[in-house]
Amino acid sequence: MTRADGHHEFSNESNEQTTTSEPDGAETRTSDSAASHDYEQNRENASVTPETRSDVLARDGHRCQVCGREGPERGGLATLHVHHIERDPVGVAENDLENLTTLCRSCHSWIHQQSTRADAPVTLTEADLSVLLPQDIEILRYLADEGPAQTGKIADSLTAELSPTTVRERLAVLMGLDNQVETRDRQIVDQDVQTGAWGLTGQIEHSARGHIPSDPQALIQRVEDEQVRQALERGCNRQTVMDVLDISRRTTFHKEKRACAYDFPLDAFRRGGRGGQHPGGDTTSETADEADVNSSSSDEQQRLDSVGHGVGDSTPSDPTGLGESVQGDQEDRDKSTPDEGNVMVREQLQTAIAALQRINAEL
Incomplete structure (x- = not known):
């Protein structure tokens, strides 16, 4: 079963996995439950007939239903196992095809070692x-x-x-x-x-929740994340958000989750919140950039100018990792020269604001 955000779902203690497993034979982490996994695998091998196993593998295309690795029949190298989704299923027999799925050895091990x-x-x-x-x-x-x-x-x-x-x-x-x-x-x-x-x-001593970043790149991301969350909560079609912002479906889910985490105070920011602040006014050690922002659309250019101002005077680090894209693992963002930073920030804010205004128009 697959959830709306693309994750595979197993009803056996909510077994889920969204990772690519290592090649068979590579060193893997072990846990205290490894013996339990060996027992479960032996039990499955004994209870599933060769004919049923072949049927399950053929149905699933000789592919792990968690990470997608393929077995030798499809030209892959993965050792494939047949896994019982439920040990005591309701309405079907334990060894019915609908209660069986294909997993590679690494994912199968992970399923049986997971925390509860x-x-x-x-x-x-x-x-x-x-x-x-x-x-x-x-x-x-x-x-x-x-x-x-x-x-x-x-x-x-x-x-x-x-x-x-x-x-x-x-x-x-x-x-x-x-x-x-x-x-x-x-x-x-x-x-x-x-x-x-x-x-x-x-x-945690200094909470990142509700914080207004002084770094322009992080600020752009915060505003966009919160606008995406609000648009989806108000009933805007997810495809519309994808089209307007030119982002993937997965990215909309990531932005929504990140917005829930950091709870960016968009209203306070529109009323003139300064970078480096929480809505209550407490500042952090970050340098505060000027952000004279009003809620009316006539002041959008003033927002661009004031946010862009001072980029060359301060290039604060981004310890929270807010400037990272969904696809990348980059821990530190590239540094821009002052002039390049001003132009880049203004263009990105202009694009983000225009896109978000189109989303509001859709609503």
């Missing part, structure tokens, strides 16, 4: 779990033990081989969980706006 709800260091409801993936619980466990921590260290600690970009996206989901789940009234994960480290809320 009981392993979480915080209380999670059924509504929370409808949004989260099993690796999110593993991330929560790591943060509880080792947080605050940088994205790379978190990625290195996980059982599944996930890129820093994927881990950063999952961290954004965890950080914005209270804005995605109606019944959750408390944030559980936060990011330090000064260091970029992630942790449980009690571990």
